Amino acid sequence: MNRPTTLSKKAFFFFTLLMCSIGLMAQTLNKPTAIQNPNFGTGGSAWTAVCASSIFNEYYVNFKWSASPSVLSDNTFVLELSDATGSFSSPTTLTTVTDKNSTTDFDIRFVIPLTLRGTGYKLRVKSTSPELYSPASQAYNMYYVDYKSPVQITENGSGSIGDGTISICDGNTAVIAVDNVPNAETYKYIWRKSSTILSETGPTLTVSESGMYNVELDYGAICSGSAGTLSNSITVETGASLGVTINTPTKTSFCEGETATALEATIADSDIFYTWYKDGTVVQAKTLGNYTYAFDTNSPDFDGDYTVKVEADGICSETTPALTISKTGAFTVTENTPLEMVILPGESKTLSVTSTAVSPTYQWYKNSTAISGATTNTITISEEAAYYVTVSQGGACASSLNSNKINVVAPTSFEIIANYTSTYTDCENSEIVLDITTINAVAANGTKTDVTSDLKASMSYQWKKDGTAISGATSSSISLTDIAENGSYQIDATIETFTPSSNTLPVVLRSNEIITIEASSLVACNSTDFITISSPTDLTGATFGWAKNGTIIDTSSLDLNTTEAGTYRLMVTRNGCAIPSNEVTISPLDESLITLDSALNIVFPEGGSKTVTASGGTAYEWRDSNNISISNSASITLNTEGTYTLIAYIESCVILKEVNVTYKDTFKIPNVITVNGDGINDLWFIPNSYAYQADVNVIIYNDKGEEMYNVFEYQNNWPESSTSFTSQNMVFYYKIKKGSDTIKQGTITVIK
Structure with missing residues (x-):
């Protein structure tokens, strides 16, 4: 095995030193730390949890980093938020900072999203140029507290608290539910039974045990208390069912005024509370030991469904099945003719009624005087008067009932009222139906009686336009759908010797013609470049006006030339109605619409490059320092020093921006x-x-x-x-x- 030479040791030492130097020169991003809100003055403390709401959502962190070397000029610091588990796999951007690239210690303000609810959120800071990440902060409770009112809970979410008690009999269960929180299923809840927190976290709780239950929205250990959502309490009682019912009396149907025995519960106990109901409404309040109820047959509405609720310590609260008490001999009378009728000279009318009475007898009256022999359910009359009939029923429950009065009038004239059948405004409707809405019979003393339902189908009609009869328009209504039908309308009616005419209805329909306009450009570049607004509609000989911002500015030019921003519309008059075109909005040139995703002064090391992208325009051209076109796209990659010119177009307008590229110096500031x-x-x-x-x-x-x-x-x-x-x-x-x-x-x- 060869031993390292002295040279290789030196090389290794130099390499290690180089790596350490590089490490010392790299930017270091420290994790963000919570600080007090500077808007609250001095002396406060840093936040430990985020409990935001609609009235407060402003928090601050402090961020420190080392600038050795500095970040690039186009850098952005981004404050990122993890998910509720602390993961940054898909972070949320809370805010960005672009003006602190030379400041190594600064505070960052942020607000949280309105949907945030959880206990494990973390923060970190990202730099974009170069791309680096700080360590994550500690985990925080973060909640947006959007519901801050007491929660209401009721049985099955019915909305009715009652006495706040639910009884469960014979081992059954009951459901307590939140009933006043919008989108209740989107929240988590803290349910308690006698101060013990339960495992259920949804908006409903199934209970089978006695105790006192309440709930509040779960906004975490810190935020929940300040939200003030603690609900009312529901007391659940358990016990055995008594099986109480109402004794069925020997008779359940009574005549009005007939003597009836009192209703009584099957369990009579002086230690039980009884509450009596009729058709669900209390008729005898909760009373200890009062197991009977006497109903009054002299009351016209004594019939109905009766129940009794029993309550006591150690038993289930329960309500009996309903016992139905009916009224014997009750019947109705129905008129088969209109209650307002007209009788013409020499004419007769038949009035009739039907009744549900058993074996009824009838007596008709004219102006409250009995008519001799008029003892059936029909009567033929030939004189004006107020008529009614008394229907009587015999048997065990004999009774009588009068019909409604039927007013029969003999008019000296008629009044016909015509009207539009739907909302109508001149020049707004393109169609309308006219119809007779009221026919009044006018008596000699001027009294008017509405007889529309009696006579509308019996009259004959003729519609007129501008005083001339319209061929074929002989029904009580007329439909108008064309501007050629514009005019004044009236209807003549005929019945016997009467020939009344209606009021006059003016009709001015608008044309269904569609007027369109378009502009040669939608951006006003300057005061010399004209924009032409025109319409394919032939305006020759027409009455028209060009409007700007709702004011007519030109009534003679077939095409409108303008250099001014505004909202334009063409108004063309047809048959007295102005027909508006679509609107064309011309915007003033706003050079700020053209933006670059980089600063105008760019610095990078020689041999490096920077891609710059423009946005907001409709076309682009890039030129180099020699005014040579080098790109016609929104983006360009720059790798050489120099001044570059962006020519951006918005419609036909031109905006110029210069981008200066210089190489980053590698030397330090000399001393x-x-x-x-x-x-x-x-x-x-x-x-x-x-x-x-x-x-x-x-x-x-x-x-x-x-x-x-x-x-x-x-x-x-x-x-x-x-x-x-x-x-x-x-x-x-x-x-x-x-x-x-x-x-x-x-x-x-x-x-x-």
Whole structure:
């Protein structure tokens, strides 16, 4: 086996040293740490869980990283959130930071998504250029508390709490359910039985044991208490069923006023509470030992279904099956003719009723006076009056019932009212149906009686347009569907010697014609490039107007030429109605619509490259420093120093953007220069990541701390020719700042 030579040992040592140096120079991202919200002032503490809601959702973390070397100029820091298990396999971006590439210690504000609920969420920070990840933070409870009201629970989710008690008999079960939380199934719950937490986490709980139950939404150990969702309590009682019923009386059907024996439960116990119900409504309140109930047959609605509920300590609360009590001899009377009728001279009418009475007898009345011999269910009349009939039933439960009054009028005239059968507005409807809606019989004293249902089918009709009869329009309604039918409509009616005419209805239908317009461009570039808006509709001889933002601006140009942004529409008038076209919206040119996914000043090492992608335009062209076209796509890969021009188009508008590419300097900021005029090291050259940058401020101080040079976008040109140095070796101090942050500082020794 060969032993390593001295040379190989040296090479190994050098390689190890190189690797350590590389490691020391790489960026290090530290895990984000929770801090207090700076908006709450000083003296607070860092958050330990996220309990966000609609009224508060703002949290902060602190992030530190080492810039050896610095990140690239297009870097973005991304605060990422894991899933509820702490996995970053599909992280959620909470926020991004683009202005801290020279700041190694800063705070990050974030809000959580509205759907977040869990106990194992972690945070980490990602840098994009170069792509690195910080270690994950500790796991946190994170909940968006969107429901913050007390939960209500009831049996089977019925919504009725009652007395808050559920009885379970003979080993059966009952279901307690949440009934007031929207989308209840999307939450987790904490169910308790007498303070003991149960295993069920859904919105329903099946119970079989006695105890006191409640629930609250599970927002984690920290957030649940502050949410205030603790529900009402339900007491569950268990016991054996008594099998109580209502004794069936010897008689269950009664006449009004007939004597009836009281109903009684099959179990009579002075230690049991009884509550009596009729058709589900309490008729005798909960009373100890009151196992009977006497119903009153003098009440017209005594018939119905009766039940009794029994309750007591040590037994099941139970309700008996229903016992039906009916009313003997109850019957109805139904009129077979309209309650408002017209009788014409020499005409007669037949009135009739039907009844469910057993072996009924009838007596008709005219203006409340009995009509002799009118003792059947029908009567023929020939005079105006108010008629009704009394129907009587004999037998054990004899009773009588009057029909409704039937008003019969003999008019001196008729009033016909026509109307639109649906919502109608001139120039908005393209079709409409007109119909008779009311026929009033007018008495000599002016009293009007609505007899539409009695006479509408008996009259003959003729519709008129603008006073002229319309051929074939002889029904009570007319349908209009064409603008040629626009006009004023009236209907004449005839019955016997009466010839009433209706009111007049104006009809102005809009045309079904569709007007369209289009523009030669949808973006207003400037005040000299005209956009033409035109329509395929022939406007020759037509009445029309071009509207901008709802105001007519031109009533004569067949095509509209404009340079202004706005919403445009063409209004064409046909038969008195303005027909609007579609809208065309022309937007002002917004150069910010063209965006690049990179900064305009790009720095990368010689031999490297950067792909830049533009967006927001309809077409693109890239040109190099020699104005030669090098690409017609949105993206371009740049690998050479120089100034590149993007020509972006939005419709017919042109927007120019310049991208400057420089190689990243590999040297450090020098601390010595020799101003001896030999052309070597005469100027203080600093790396391009600091020089030529519009947002980087270079400040130089003399040995007394007095500022003597202050410039943005430093051009690597200090000292200037006018700068004088009074001694052989002079020391100056510099600061390089970006915003309020000092990113570099040190000394410069000038040797003459």
